Amino acid sequence: MTETLLSSPKRRFLSGLFGGRKGDRISVANPTSIVSVELMEKTGIFFPDAHLDPHKMAELAAGGYEILGFDSIMPEFSVQQEAEALGCVVDWGSPTMMPDAKTHPVKEVEDLTIPDNILEKPSMAVLLRALEILKRTYGNHVAIVGKVMGPWTISYHLCGVQDFLMWTLTESEKVKKLLNRLKEVSIAFANAQLRAGADAVVIADHATGDLVSPKAYQDFLLPVHQEMNQRIGGPTILHLCGNCSDRLRLFVEAGFDGYHFEWQVDAKMAVQVVNHEISLVGNIANRDVLFGGTPEDVYKQARYSIEAGVDILAPECAVPLQTPIANLKAIVEAAKEGYVAQGPAAGALIFSPEGLSYGVEIPCSSSASRSTARFKKWGRPSWIETSLSSGNWRKSSMNSEPIFSTSMRVWQVGMRSMTSVGWWNSFKKRSRFR
Amino acid sequence: MMTSEEIGRFYKALKNTDLITVETLIKDYIVKEVSPIAILNEGLIGAMGIIGQEFKAGQVWVPEVLLAARNMHRGIELLKPQLLKDKVPSRGKFLIGTVKGDIHDIGKNLVTMMMAGAGYEVIDLGIDVPREKFIESISKDHPHIIGLSALLTTTMLEMKEVIRSIRQTFSNPPKIIVGGAPVTQKFAVEIKADGYGEDAVRAVELANQLLSSGEIT
Numbered sequence A: 001m002t003e004t005l006l007s008s009p010k011r012r013f014l015s016g017l018f019g020g021r022k023g024d025r026i027s028v029a030n031p032t033s034i035v036s037v038e039l040m041e042k043t044g045i046f047f048p049d050a051h052l053d054p055h056k057m058a059e060l061a062a063g064g065y066e067i068l069g070f071d072s073i074m075p076e077f078s079v080q081q082e083a084e085a086l087g088c089v090v091d092w093g094s095p096t097m098m099p100d101a102k103t104h105p106v107k108e109v110e111d112l113t114i115p116d117n118i119l120e121k122p123s124m125a126v127l128l129r130a131l132e133i134l135k136r137t138y139g140n141h142v143a144i145v146g147k148v149m150g151p152w153t154i155s156y157h158l159c160g161v162q163d164f165l166m167w168t169l170t171e172s173e174k175v176k177k178l179l180n181r182l183k184e185v186s187i188a189f190a191n192a193q194l195r196a197g198a199d200a201v202v203i204a205d206h207a208t209g210d211l212v213s214p215k216a217y218q219d220f221l222l223p224v225h226q227e228m229n230q231r232i233g234g235p236t237i238l239h240l241c242g243n244c245s246d247r248l249r250l251f252v253e254a255g256f257d258g259y260h261f262e263w264q265v266d267a268k269m270a271v272q273v274v275n276h277e278i279s280l281v282g283n284i285a286n287r288d289v290l291f292g293g294t295p296e297d298v299y300k301q302a303r304y305s306i307e308a309g310v311d312i313l314a315p316e317c318a319v320p321l322q323t324p325i326a327n328l329k330a331i332v333e334a335a336k337e338g339y340v341a342q343g344p345a346a347g348a349l350i351f352s353p354e355g356l357s358y359g360v361e362i363p364c365s366s367s368a369s370r371s372t373a374r375f376k377k378w379g380r381p382s383w384i385e386t387s388l389s390s391g392n393w394r395k396s397s398m399n400s401e402p403i404f405s406t407s408m409r410v411w412q413v414g415m416r417s418m419t420s421v422g423w424w425n426s427f428k429k430r431s432r433f434r
Numbered sequence B: 001m002m003t004s005e006e007i008g009r010f011y012k013a014l015k016n017t018d019l020i021t022v023e024t025l026i027k028d029y030i031v032k033e034v035s036p037i038a039i040l041n042e043g044l045i046g047a048m049g050i051i052g053q054e055f056k057a058g059q060v061w062v063p064e065v066l067l068a069a070r071n072m073h074r075g076i077e078l079l080k081p082q083l084l085k086d087k088v089p090s091r092g093k094f095l096i097g098t099v100k101g102d103i104h105d106i107g108k109n110l111v112t113m114m115m116a117g118a119g120y121e122v123i124d125l126g127i128d129v130p131r132e133k134f135i136e137s138i139s140k141d142h143p144h145i146i147g148l149s150a151l152l153t154t155t156m157l158e159m160k161e162v163i164r165s166i167r168q169t170f171s172n173p174p175k176i177i178v179g180g181a182p183v184t185q186k187f188a189v190e191i192k193a194d195g196y197g198e199d200a201v202r203a204v205e206l207a208n209q210l211l212s213s214g215e216i217t
């Protein structure tokens, strides 16, 4: 057995970000927002307050660690902090609405003025204060992650997405000038965040695979990102969503420490292509899985990413505000199984003859007791399926005999439809065996 | 019929970064007394169709489509007096809006451009469109097809409400197609939309299919 890291969230995260010792399990982190309405309710702190008040911002962000069990705390939820400081009118939204820039004041390079005191503008200072608070409270245990918008994303807000994209063809010099000036904002903000206590900074620059070509990234952003990475004094993670399968090597060339990627990019392929020259952070799908799927769907994707060799597990992008907390927690649960899901069975499901006071006895993970509690709430399942090899499900009888299996799923016929109400995978012996 | 070489000239004009090429081309054809319908349908729409396919195939990206749409728009502007003179009917009326609470309009605008590029008369209600405005516009403009788009999961729920009130208000409502990043085929079926367009090109194909199914007069 190789020596394992003590599972401090911060050490796990940093180790993953630098592709270092693997420890006992993969780190789970969030380069982008994991705030949902449910998390707001649990913390009692809501949008839009959390975008503009440093204490609220810090407290809501900390919910990612305290409530969801992530290794990181990342307090920037919106993509508009720089935009407002640079003159856009921003609608800060509501608990169910992310903020958005309402005006796009820059039509020419001359329209762009960068205030000398931009870091003191309220929408930017709030993040620095929130990071300071988080550093004081969580800094010796949890990874504190900052975030800045790159010059491309800031340009979207300042100029409007459509105009800016068209200029890449019609007025490329103007685009280059804008990017060059705006990168100074990103660099200054990133360095200020590192000073304020961030262990790493995410650079979100949405030249996404769905909007522009790899060549556009190469011509316009690659040199800018290279310079940013030389001048930012700490670890950087690029967030650039969309299907970027065709340009992963460019992100390596840009010199980022990590790349935060989407489910559309196959994790196995990505690991092969970037060849550990950059750490991969991702890539649980938002729409179909975290928002629209079950904990089991999340588990499956998470295990796929872990086994593919992704360095840090994360949702692919800012999660939809209606994402259930159970699905976010399922990422952490999947990570806790370690790097290789081990068989064979060590779990037993026992039913009493009366049928109601059944329970699960799984002499291993901490999730067992939680699962038992869940069953009690739901009542007796309609049937159980077990599997000894992946995907090969067989119905099991529900007498009082223990059931041994590597995986189980439990079905219940509800009022309207049949749903899978519980699941495990790969019960395995752990050191915590009682 | 235009030769493929001629359509190629339109294609090049739509891809050009300056407007002069498309302007010269259209003026050329008007002088040659080519019918404005042919210039529009075979030339401009034909060329835009090729660019749409290239976009779908991942050979060009959004900036190229935006540019082609801008150039096409200029071409149609020059052609308009001729089209009006000849009373050229549009292919159908298409009403589009991003439902309330959404301000990301790039996807919707792509659909707008592609639909216009395919010869539809497009009525664009813009962004943040409340339910009542859809109802009002349907009574007034009698569109054949309605496109609803949402980019946030929150607005997906509003989309459902819009469809419900349209179906409640009109006994013979227009066909409704939906799209946008968070929307799936499954969701489209759930909220009783007539179709789901995963991208702008698909939205046009869908509109064509729904119109040719003969249910719309």
Ligand SMILES: [Zn+2]
Binding pocket: A239, A240, A241, A242, A316, A317, A318
């Ligand atoms: Zn993203």
